[in-house]
Amino acid sequence: MGKGTKNRLLETAQACTAYLREQHGxxxxxxxxxxxxxxxxxxxxxxxxxxxxxxxxxxxxxQRVEAAFQAWLAGG
Structure with a gap:
């Protein structure tokens, strides 16, 4: 896996986790x-x-992260 790919994957993780923490503090x-x-x-x-x-x-x-979190909260 190239360095650019690793950086993109890390950026995706950071964006998703930051979003969840901010929206659902x-x-x-x-x-x-x-x-x-x-x-x-x-x-x-x-x-x-x-x-x-x-x-x-x-x-x-x-939006996908939010939907997955909401489904997880609902037990689905």
Missing amino acids: DKLGLVMEFIAEIEGRDEDSTRWNQFSDVRRNRAEML
Whole structure:
């Protein structure tokens, strides 16, 4: 994996986690649990890439993260 790819993956993870923390600061404990569930036991930040798409549209990515978090909160 090239350095550019690693940087993009890290940026995706940072954007997703920052968004969740900012938008759901009142549920920070739940946000941290969700983050841990996405990243897994090995804390693999590349797993946030599942919310990204080929166009690298940040708004769509954050909408997907929000939908996944809401579904997770609802138990689905």
